[in-house]
Amino acid sequence: MIEAVAITKTFPISSGQGRTTDKTVLQSVSLTIGDGAFVSLVGPTGCGKSTFLEILAGLQAPSHGEVRIDGTRLLEPLPNTPSGIKAYRKKHRFLSPIANSLFRNKPRHDIAMIFQDYAVFPWMTARQNVQFVLGLRGVPRGEREKLARHYLAMVGLEEAANSYPAHMSGGMRQRLALARAFSAEPGIILMDEPFAAVDALTREKLQDDLVRLWETSGITIVLATHDVGEAVCLSDEVYVFSPAPGAIRGRVAIDVPRPRRHQTVAVQGLKEQVLSHFLNT
Ligand SMILES: Nc1ncnc2c1ncn2[C@@H]1O[C@H](COP(=O)(O)OP(=O)(O)OP(=O)(O)O)[C@@H](O)[C@H]1O
Secondary structure, three states: OEEEEEEEEEEEEEEEOOEEEEEEEEEEEEEEEOOOOEEEEEOOOOOOHHHHHHHHHOOOOOOEEEEEEOOEEOOOOOOOOHHHHHHHHHHHOOOOHHHHHHHHOOOOOOEEEEOOOOOOOOOOOHHHHHHHHHHHOOOOHHHHHHHHHHHHHHOOOHHHOOOOHHHOOHHHHHHHHHHHHHHOOOOEEEEEOOOOOOOHHHHHHHHHHHHHHHHHHOOEEEEEEOOHHHHHHHOOEEEEEOOOOEOEEEEEEOOOOOOOOOOOHHHHHHHHHHHHHHHOO
């Protein structure tokens, strides 16, 4: 289970003449996501969706609040006063909060992330990309090739196993990113606008593939998207963020059976419900 409790995030920004002020990007965001759920976060550009996903992944510390994964606290907020920093150093016995946060931010193999810009290694073939992740997972060398073939087949890339990402279409590259994420067998996959860079037809096909993979995997998925239709067609529930600083403005449960089609009356009605949270400001 993922629990985000009153997450607030501020960034220091320059206000000229060497001074900085705090910019609040997320304001007291709380939500709970059950195991195996598919949850979407929708909100206007700049409302802090990516920042929130990075905090869920433990890649950034919140300024206030905390994230718990299965009851374990992920990263505690970094202090921002000299006395707080001193106490923090003493507690963690590291040189600086930054060094400490870097140490504690080492990648968790139970959380995978997928980004809009296809986070795959360009110098490796599709098969090598998946095999690399299997290696991190500790799969013995002799089993990696067969297993890589299995994950590539799951996303329809068996024919492209020996191709490099540069020779693939955007949709194929994002399929490869999916294969990599699922091959890590994580408990949670966090997706940041994963289909924003592909055309509409490819996007619908990728959405169908993603639902199919998720239904058979039991993995929890958290998807950040601008696309309300995508959120409604894929998710069990949709959280609507306000414009910056991002706060949760509403939650819509989606109880329509899958597969869902964008044009159906039920999906249109739910899209209206999600949109009404934006408009009731
Ligand atoms: N390291 C940083 N320092 C200062 N400001 C930052 C930093 N990271 C993000 N921001 C600011 O936080 C705000 C939220 O950014 P974020 O990328 O989380 O929003 P988003 O909802 O994902 O936007 P989009 O949908 O356009 O990707 C933006 O105004 C961004 O400029």
